Amino acid sequence: MEAANNRQQQASPRGGWVGFGLIDRYPFYVEPFHVDFTGRIFLGVLGNHLLNAAGNHSQKRGWGIGALKETQHTWVLSRLCIEMEEMPLQFEHCEVRTWVKNVMRYFTNRNFSIHRTDGTPLGYARSVWAMIDLASRKPCDLITLYDGDILHYVVPEEQDVCPIEGHGRFRFQEPKLVRTIDTYYSDVDINGHINSIKYIEHILDLFPRERFEKQSIRRFEIAYKAESYLGDRLSFYEQVVSDNETDIEVRKFSQENGNALEHKEQGEVVCQAKVCFR
Amino acid sequence: MEAANNRQQQASPRGGWVGFGLIDRYPFYVEPFHVDFTGRIFLGVLGNHLLNAAGNHSQKRGWGIGALKETQHTWVLSRLCIEMEEMPLQFEHCEVRTWVKNVMRYFTNRNFSIHRTDGTPLGYARSVWAMIDLASRKPCDLITLYDGDILHYVVPEEQDVCPIEGHGRFRFQEPKLVRTIDTYYSDVDINGHINSIKYIEHILDLFPRERFEKQSIRRFEIAYKAESYLGDRLSFYEQVVSDNETDIEVRKFSQENGNALEHKEQGEVVCQAKVCFR
Numbered sequence: 001m002e003a004a005n006n007r008q009q010q011a012s013p014r015g016g017w018v019g020f021g022l023i024d025r026y027p028f029y030v031e032p033f034h035v036d037f038t039g040r041i042f043l044g045v046l047g048n049h050l051l052n053a054a055g056n057h058s059q060k061r062g063w064g065i066g067a068l069k070e071t072q073h074t075w076v077l078s079r080l081c082i083e084m085e086e087m088p089l090q091f092e093h094c095e096v097r098t099w100v101k102n103v104m105r106y107f108t109n110r111n112f113s114i115h116r117t118d119g120t121p122l123g124y125a126r127s128v129w130a131m132i133d134l135a136s137r138k139p140c141d142l143i144t145l146y147d148g149d150i151l152h153y154v155v156p157e158e159q160d161v162c163p164i165e166g167h168g169r170f171r172f173q174e175p176k177l178v179r180t181i182d183t184y185y186s187d188v189d190i191n192g193h194i195n196s197i198k199y200i201e202h203i204l205d206l207f208p209r210e211r212f213e214k215q216s217i218r219r220f221e222i223a224y225k226a227e228s229y230l231g232d233r234l235s236f237y238e239q240v241v242s243d244n245e246t247d248i249e250v251r252k253f254s255q256e257n258g259n260a261l262e263h264k265e266q267g268e269v270v271c272q273a274k275v276c277f278r
Numbered sequence: 279m280e281a282a283n284n285r286q287q288q289a290s291p292r293g294g295w296v297g298f299g300l301i302d303r304y305p306f307y308v309e310p311f312h313v314d315f316t317g318r319i320f321l322g323v324l325g326n327h328l329l330n331a332a333g334n335h336s337q338k339r340g341w342g343i344g345a346l347k348e349t350q351h352t353w354v355l356s357r358l359c360i361e362m363e364e365m366p367l368q369f370e371h372c373e374v375r376t377w378v379k380n381v382m383r384y385f386t387n388r389n390f391s392i393h394r395t396d397g398t399p400l401g402y403a404r405s406v407w408a409m410i411d412l413a414s415r416k417p418c419d420l421i422t423l424y425d426g427d428i429l430h431y432v433v434p435e436e437q438d439v440c441p442i443e444g445h446g447r448f449r450f451q452e453p454k455l456v457r458t459i460d461t462y463y464s465d466v467d468i469n470g471h472i473n474s475i476k477y478i479e480h481i482l483d484l485f486p487r488e489r490f491e492k493q494s495i496r497r498f499e500i501a502y503k504a505e506s507y508l509g510d511r512l513s514f515y516e517q518v519v520s521d522n523e524t525d526i527e528v529r530k531f532s533q534e535n536g537n538a539l540e541h542k543e544q545g546e547v548v549c550q551a552k553v554c555f556r
Contacts, residue, residue: 038468051310185485189313201464230315
């Protein structure tokens with residue numbers, strides 16, 4: 001504990017971090033257009049708040065995507081899982097807390113908790129990130145990058161309060177094709193990639209209204225496998241695991257070189273997700 | 279001018295407004311997932327900021343949808359038009375200013391300006407709202423409602439700085455069907471209606487990538503005609519007015535009572551929009 005506290009007082013070689021804590025708090029407000037027909041925040045919007053909190057937390061420590069660009073590096077989100085006791089309601093004031101759980105050579109785990117502003121916990125989230133070289137698109141060694149500066153931000157184990165299960169493995173066996181969509185202007189981010197949040201929206205859109213009327217989402221898990229681009233056709237494959245648990249695999253059929261469908265009938269896996277209702 | 283200033287010092291019978299100005303300012307920040315592939319804010323996201331500013335401005339004066347519910351009334355957005363000199367960039371800090379331009383029996387006009395936080399104007403917007411009775415869904419007389427309290431909030435003419443053209447009329451002559459979509463969970467708001475912002479997204483999604491690569495949106499105009507609901511099928515009809523100007527009409531085919539398509543082949547007009555590129 002003492003060692004950990006001392007560590008918090010050191011200055012960072014990256015210059016972004018001097019003497020503040022390891023866990024940051026980001027307030028958010030649940031806007032009217034950000035809630036579903038039950039009056040609770042859309043999971044995609046919540047996911048957006050988590051990613052913003054992650055971005056701000058990194059930036060404050062000299063590890064934001066802007067600073068990383070100087071050395072031709074960037075973060076890539078590999079996995080995200082969110083487990084909620086209760087979804088925030090319209091007009092509620094809440095906050096995301098986030099911290100770095102640990103750092104491995106090619107991955108770092110970042111955890112989150114979501115609270116009402118009075119401190120009541122509403123849920124938790126886990127994420128896994130890789131650092132890539134922008135030119136080669138290959139993963140970088142996080143431990144040697146910037147002389148291991150990132151290790152300064154790992155919280156002591158006792159501060160890593162995230163009681164939810166870790167990321168699971170997906171095992172798809174002949175999942176059923178349930179929908180195919182084209183992707184458009186609103187689906188893509190500044191890099192021209194279908195954005196991480198849009199996949200969440202498209203996946204939840206597979207479920208009928210009745211599902212959300214009678215049940216709420218307890219846990220959502222997603223593993224990002226490959227990028228897809230504006231104009232790609234996305235196919236959604238469903239595998240019902242149990243009454244309350246459904247796995248979804250998203251495959252892309254690139255439209256870039258004419259009709260790619262002929263060549264790759266199965267498409268390429270873009271992401272895999274698990275939706276658990278309660 | 280003196281009369282106007284005096285008016286600002288009166289207390290409101292609705293209790294929400296005592297002695298502050300008539301024009302409110304709402305800061306917003308351009309988040310990473312809120313920009314398109316050119317790095318500028320999505321028009322739909324900007325529209326959301328405008329509607330939030332409108333909601334907050336009304337609420338502060340005792341005319342928010344929460345307070346109105348007590349007497350079974352609510353606001354309905356009828357028209358919105360946005361004209362931008364420049365779209366805010368990712369990570370920019372901006373603000374919306376909004377005020378009530380005037381009040382007629384069945385409509386009120388609310389205007390907006392959008393600025394960088396240093397004050398530089400980036401664009402303007404106009405909106406038209408009706409007040410309806412929640413039970414009858416019929417429009418109410420805004421001037422007699424709450425003893426004409428709303429008239430306290432109308433700005434003096436010289437403060438109504440909104441140089442953009444007013445709402446135009448749409449004239450569709452055999453527009454061409456360009457896309458039909460189904461609507462899902464993510465499309466609807468707390469009332470179960472396809473939300474006003476989602477229409478903007480779906481409309482802009484009709485344009486190909488090249489359009490946004492080469493041009494930017496100068497003006498966007500939308501008139502909301504009828505509500506559509508989760509599960510409705512929406513058809514988008516296009517009428518090219520000139521190289522840089524396209525009108526879109528959205529019609530719904532309700533799925534509620536079996537196959538309504540047979541009965542109403544043309545569908546019902548839900549909204550009409552004009553998109554002007556520069």
